[in-house]
Amino acid sequence: MIGPLRAAALAAALLTISGPDVGPYDIPLYATPSAPAAKGSARLVFAESPFGVAVTADGHARYDAQVTAAGLPAPSSLGAYHVYVAWAVSSDLAHWQRLGLVTNGTSTVGAVTMDKFLLVIAAERDSAAATHSGPSVLHGSAPSTFLQSFQAHTAFFHGVTD
Amino acid sequence: MWTTAALLVAAAAARSSAQQHDTTMPAMPPGMPMPGMPASPTDTSPNGKAPAAPMQMPGMSSNAMAMPIPMPKGMVMMPGLVGLTPPGGTFLPGAGVTPASLPNVRPSEVVRLKDGDTLELSATLVRRTIAGRQYVTYAFNGQVPGPLLRVPQNATITVRFHNRIDLPSSIHWHGVRLDNRFDGVPGVTQQPVAPGDSFVYHVHFPDAGVYWYHPHVREDVEQALGLFGNMIVDAPDSAYYSPANSEQVLVFDDLLVNADTLIPYGKAGPDFALMGRVGNLLLVNGEPRYSLTAHRGDVIRFYLTNAASSRTYNVSFGGAPIKVLASDVSRFEHEERVPSVVLAPAERYIVEVRFDQPGHYALVNAVQAINHYRGEFDGEVDTLGMVTVDSTAAAPDYAASFGALRDNAAVTRDIDRYRPYFDKPPDKRLTLTMRGSGLPLATVQFMNVDTAYYAPVEWVDGMPDMNWLSTSDQVRWILRDDATGKENMDIDWHVKQGSVVKLELFNDPKSFHPMQHPIHLHGQRMLVVSRDGVRSKNLVWKDTVLIPVGSTVDVLIDASNPGTWMLHCHIAEHLGSGMMTALHVDPGPARSSR
Numbered sequence: 001m002i003g004p005l006r007a008a009a010l011a012a013a014l015l016t017i018s019g020p021d022v023g024p025y026d027i028p029l030y031a032t033p034s035a036p037a038a039k040g041s042a043r044l045v046f047a048e049s050p051f052g053v054a055v056t057a058d059g060h061a062r063y064d065a066q067v068t069a070a071g072l073p074a075p076s077s078l079g080a081y082h083v084y085v086a087w088a089v090s091s092d093l094a095h096w097q098r099l100g101l102v103t104n105g106t107s108t109v110g111a112v113t114m115d116k117f118l119l120v121i122a123a124e125r126d127s128a129a130a131t132h133s134g135p136s137v138l139h140g141s142a143p144s145t146f147l148q149s150f151q152a153h154t155a156f157f158h159g160v161t162d
Numbered sequence: 163m164w165t166t167a168a169l170l171v172a173a174a175a176a177r178s179s180a181q182q183h184d185t186t187m188p189a190m191p192p193g194m195p196m197p198g199m200p201a202s203p204t205d206t207s208p209n210g211k212a213p214a215a216p217m218q219m220p221g222m223s224s225n226a227m228a229m230p231i232p233m234p235k236g237m238v239m240m241p242g243l244v245g246l247t248p249p250g251g252t253f254l255p256g257a258g259v260t261p262a263s264l265p266n267v268r269p270s271e272v273v274r275l276k277d278g279d280t281l282e283l284s285a286t287l288v289r290r291t292i293a294g295r296q297y298v299t300y301a302f303n304g305q306v307p308g309p310l311l312r313v314p315q316n317a318t319i320t321v322r323f324h325n326r327i328d329l330p331s332s333i334h335w336h337g338v339r340l341d342n343r344f345d346g347v348p349g350v351t352q353q354p355v356a357p358g359d360s361f362v363y364h365v366h367f368p369d370a371g372v373y374w375y376h377p378h379v380r381e382d383v384e385q386a387l388g389l390f391g392n393m394i395v396d397a398p399d400s401a402y403y404s405p406a407n408s409e410q411v412l413v414f415d416d417l418l419v420n421a422d423t424l425i426p427y428g429k430a431g432p433d434f435a436l437m438g439r440v441g442n443l444l445l446v447n448g449e450p451r452y453s454l455t456a457h458r459g460d461v462i463r464f465y466l467t468n469a470a471s472s473r474t475y476n477v478s479f480g481g482a483p484i485k486v487l488a489s490d491v492s493r494f495e496h497e498e499r500v501p502s503v504v505l506a507p508a509e510r511y512i513v514e515v516r517f518d519q520p521g522h523y524a525l526v527n528a529v530q531a532i533n534h535y536r537g538e539f540d541g542e543v544d545t546l547g548m549v550t551v552d553s554t555a556a557a558p559d560y561a562a563s564f565g566a567l568r569d570n571a572a573v574t575r576d577i578d579r580y581r582p583y584f585d586k587p588p589d590k591r592l593t594l595t596m597r598g599s600g601l602p603l604a605t606v607q608f609m610n611v612d613t614a615y616y617a618p619v620e621w622v623d624g625m626p627d628m629n630w631l632s633t634s635d636q637v638r639w640i641l642r643d644d645a646t647g648k649e650n651m652d653i654d655w656h657v658k659q660g661s662v663v664k665l666e667l668f669n670d671p672k673s674f675h676p677m678q679h680p681i682h683l684h685g686q687r688m689l690v691v692s693r694d695g696v697r698s699k700n701l702v703w704k705d706t707v708l709i710p711v712g713s714t715v716d717v718l719i720d721a722s723n724p725g726t727w728m729l730h731c732h733i734a735e736h737l738g739s740g741m742m743t744a745l746h747v748d749p750g751p752a753r754s755s756r
Contacts, residue, residue, distance in 0.1 A: 024616045024671045024712035025694070045694045046618075050486050050494060051504035051511075052693055052708055052715075053619055057478045058541060059502075059529040061618065115530060115539040146614035148537040 027119050027140040029069070034078055034123075035137035040069035042119055042140065047111035056113055064110030065119060067102050072121075072137060081123035081134050089118040091145065096120075096132045116144045230420055231630045232442050237535060239627040242604025248433040248633050249600075252426035255328055255387060256287045256298035264289040264298060270307045270391065270411075270447060277317040283308070284324040285331055285377070285389055292417070292443065293450050297424055299387040300327055306448035307413045307469070308375070308391025315397050318366040323355060327384070330354035333363060334378040334684070336508060337490050337705040338393070340366050342725025345684055347378045350726055350744060354379055369491050369687070369703075370397035372465040372510045374413075381734035382432040382439060382471055386417070387424075388448065390469040403487050404497070404563050406463035406514055407556055410454060414477070414505065414527075414546070415469040416441025431634035432738035436675050438472025438507075439735060440623035444527065444544050452525055452547025459556035461516045461564045462549075463487075468505040471734040474619055474678065474708065478502035479515045479549060480523030485564065488512040491687045492703035495574045497567040502528070506680035506708035508732035516564045523549040529621035534612055542622060577689065577701050580662060583718055584691050588666035590655060591644035594681075594709060594731075594741075595673040600636045602628075609675055616671050618710035619678045637675075639731060639741035653743040658750050663719040664691070671712035679736065682706040683745065684727040688717045706732055724749045 029040035044063040047054040054062040067086055075081035086099040086109045100109030102121050118141055123134040230247075233239060256264070267288040275281060288301040302308025313319060325331045332355055334346035344363040348354035355361045367373075373393040377384040392411055396402075418425045418434075418441045427433065434440075446452035456462060468475055478484065484500050487493055489511050503511050517523060525547040531540045598606070605628040623629055643653045657663050665688075667681060687703040693715050709715050730742030 024618065024676075043694075045696050046710075048696075048699055049504070050489070050498050050500065050700055050702070052690060053474075053504050053506075053710060055476055055502065055504060055530075057476075057481075057501040057528060058543075059476050059621065061530070143615055144539075144617075147532065147534075147539075148614065149535070 024143050027065070027142060029067075029119065029121070029138040029140040031138060032136050034135040035071070035073055037071040037073070038069065038137050039071050040067060040121065040138045042067045044112070044142065054111070060113045060115060062111045062113050064108050065099060065112060066106055066108050067119075067121065068106045069102055069104055069121065069138060072102075072104050075123040078123045078135050078137075081125055083124055083127045084121050084137065085124045085127075085129055085132075087120045087122060087132055088112040088114055089120050090114060091116050091118070098130060101127055112142075116147070117142045118145070230425065231626050232418075232420060233626060234531075234533070234622070234624060240604050240608065242607070243602055243627050243631060246602055246631050248428055248631055250428055250430040250433075250633055250635060252433070253429045254298070254424055254426050255300060255383065257328075259287060259298060261289045261296055261298050265304055266291070267299070267301050267388070267448070268305045270305050270310050272312055273309045274312045275317065275319045276314065278319070280320040280322065281309075281311070282322050282324070283333070284326050285384075286326045287328075288388070290388070290448070292445070295419070295422065297417075297419075300384060300389045302389060302391055305391075306388040308389070310391060310411055311393040313367050313393060313395055315367060315370045315395050318364060321363040321365060322360060323363060324360045325355040325357055328357055329380055329384060330356050331377045331379050331384060331389070332361065333375050335363070335365050335373065335375050335393070336682070337371070337373040337510070338365060339368050339491075339685055339687065339723045342685060342723070342727065345725070345727070347684070347728055350728065367393070367395045370395045370402060371488055371491060372411075372467065372512060374467050374469065374510070376469065380432075380738065382434070382738050383427045385469065385734060386415070386439065386471050390415070392465065392467055394465060403463060403493075403512065404485075404514065404566070404568055405461070405558075405560050407457070407460040407558070407560065409463045409465065411465045412446055412452065413448075413467045413469050414475055415445050415448075416473055417443045417445065419443050425630070428633055432735040433631075433633045434472075434629050435634050435637035435639075435735050435739045436632040437620065437623050437625075437629045437677060437735075438733040440472050440626070441470065444546055446525070446546050454547070454549045456517050456549055456551045457554045457556045458520050458551055459516065459518055459559050459561060460551070461514050461556070461560040463512065463514050466503060466505060466511045466513065468507050468509055470507055472507060472623075474507065474621060474680075475505045475527050476502050476529050476621070477505065477525065477527050477546070479517075479525055482515050482517050482523050482549075483564075485514045485567070486511060487514060489702045490705045492576075493570045493573050494700050494702045495577065496569050496700050498700060499567065506678070506706065506732075508680055508682050508706040509708070514564060516561065517549060517551040518561070520551050520553040523551065525549065531622040532617050532620065532624050534624050573702070580689060580718055580720065583662045583664065584697075586664055588664045588716060590663065591666045591668070593642045593644055593668050593670050594679050595640045595642060595670040596675055597638045597640065598632070598636055598674050602631055604628075605631065616676045616711045618712065619708075634735070634739040637739050639736040639739045641729070641741055641743050650740050650743055654746075655743070656746040656748055657721045659722065659724045659747050661721040661747075663721050664716060665719055666714060666716050667707075667709050668714045669709045669711050676711040678708055678710050679731040679741070680706050680708045680733065681729065682732045683719065683729045685723045685725060686719055686721055686727060686745075686747070688719045691716045691718050719745075721745070721747045723747060
């Protein structure tokens with residue numbers, strides 16, 4: 001058993017723990033082997049709404065993604081491709097939502113209505129591609145994907161039922 | 163990285179050092195669930211249903227194991243918090259009063275007032291029966307919501323306020339650009355109105371729209387328990403809004419109740435200081451089931467107000483199309499079609515809804531809650547009421563005008579005078595943050611582990627146990643002036659009357675407990691110029707703006723009304739935990755820079 005002073009010291013130490021060093025709307029993007037020189041990042045902003053906070057009728061946030069990319073090679077260098085398209089992808093990779101075209105520089109695409117998603121930039125055959133088919137060049141995870149189970153923290157949650 | 167062993171030690175320390183154990187908690191009712199079992203039929207938003215009974219905790223004696231705080235479905239109180247109660251004591255209004263001796267609450271009545279009229283307005287105790295259970299709460303003139311005051315634009319009325327409740331009080335005329343002496347802020351514009359005393363307000367209404375009145379003393383208690391009402395200010399132009407077959411005024415609020423009673427309130431100051439008190443009994447106009455009948459094709463104009471202490475709503479009408487017309491202090495530049503209406507505490511919106519087919523349309527609040535334990539988003543839908551549409555055709559039929567989206571040129575012309583200031587650098591910057599001290603160790607541990615993701619908006623209270631145990635003594639919510647480092651009421655901002663002030667508000671996501679804040683400015687109007695660097699496309703004059711976690715919002719204040727005006731978070735418990743400052747608008751010639 002430890003006393004109140006030790007407990008207070010523990011609390012002070014715990015206060016120094018911090019989360020990942022990115023903002024709650026930031027998505028670092030990572031290059032794939034298809035385009036190893038590509039770099040990028042994205043920032044989520046609420047889609048235009050008279051309420052400022054944009055959500056669907058059932059409450060899912062609606063975000064635009066401001067994608068900043070550099071070093072993207074010509075799509076044709078990767079095959080029979082002509083454009084780069086940003087996709088929001090569900091965590092199980094089952095659902096791909098087309099967000100819009102991306103070029104080197106900053107492109108705003110959207111709106112995403114998934115709660116947790118990956119952001120994938122992929123080469124595609126045409127700008128109207130409704131389904132994903134080309135090689136991915138950049139990818140990252142939305143901040144909400146950091147929302148994970150605490151079930152391992154049994155000191156706190158051994159009473160949680162499911 | 164903290165190991166499980168370290169966390170166990172820390173949790174044990176929290177239990178051993180806890181100074182707040184309550185040994186007088188009620189005995190556990192029979193039949194309560196045990197750990198590992200589903201937590202009772204725990205619907206924590208029991209509109210129309212009996213609230214959940216207290217739940218039992220593992221390893222505790224029956225006297226200490228009953229839990230007074232309803233927990234979200236499938237969750238129980240953290241072991242490190244079991245047996246604790248908020249320090250400082252609690253109370254309920256009307257202690258010692260026999261409920262049967264109190265009058266039954268009445269629904270809101272419309273009081274039409276013209277320029278020069280006088281209204282007698284009394285705050286009193288009443289008896290309310292909600293979902294079959296009886297509560298003692300407050301009311302204005304015996305009504306919840308209080309009387310709906312309907313006044314013409316530019317009228318001035320006199321309100322003689324009589325405080326007949328058991329706490330000091332006042333009335334703030336929210337959103338109204340009135341004479342500063344009557345803004346209703348004790349310690350700033352008046353002394354608190356003691357129980358038994360009276361105060362006379364002269365209220366001038368320069369702007370058309372929907373406004374509301376509420377106390378500016380212990381809002382976490384007085385406003386939460388029914389002291390609120392609306393004012394509708396009618397423009398002289400009968401075509402100010404697009405036409406509608408009828409009008410409805412909806413005030414959203416919530417109460418936090420347990421099996422038999424309201425959850426008591428902090429005696430010395432607000433409890434639930436972390437997130438604000440998020441109720442589990444969602445009410446519309448003071449009742450758990452709003453009901454309306456309409457004809458097929460009716461266009462109904464709804465005046466919506468969020469009077470809840472903390473909850474942000476996302477309301478819709480069973481899929482019926484919604485057109486948004488106006489917000490706090492004006493119409494929008496352009497009417498818009500929207501799927502739902504997001505209302506932060508204190509915000510108002512005026513919308514029109516067309517019910518084009520017979521049937522039942524559920525008025526719902528639909529949000530994506532966060533389960534911090536399982537790390538998942540959970541859809542929650544609260545049915546707040548029902549609109550029943552019969553087959554009789556609407557007369558007149560406003561389908562065509564409803565289908566059109568109007569541009570309000572007068573609003574745009576008014577705002578055009580301020581556009582030259584849109585791109586100037588901010589004159590003032592505020593960071594929204596908080597500090598905690600003396601919180602239970604288990605709370606500190608949890609909050610520090612739970613840092614991987616911050617929701618821009620917390621729609622529900624996913625951790626009511628920790629929230630309940632936090633008080634305004636332990637939690638200090640902060641508005642920090644970036645230029646001086648001064649905080650809250652130590653900030654001494656003076657601007658000249660007529661100035662156009664650009665204020666940047668940044669909601670720090672790295673604070674101990676980041677949360678959204680609906681920031682309200684008294685007595686002035688403001689435009690949301692941009693959010694996170696994205697320029698607003700459809701402007702409207704506001705008095706309350708929601709700042710999500712991590713967001714930077716630039717507002718342009720039309721500082722036209724002299725006086726000392728509060729700027730504060732409208733989550734009642736955040737306000738009660740210090741999150742307020744004052745803007746002094748000094749009479750004299752303005753020198754606004756562009």
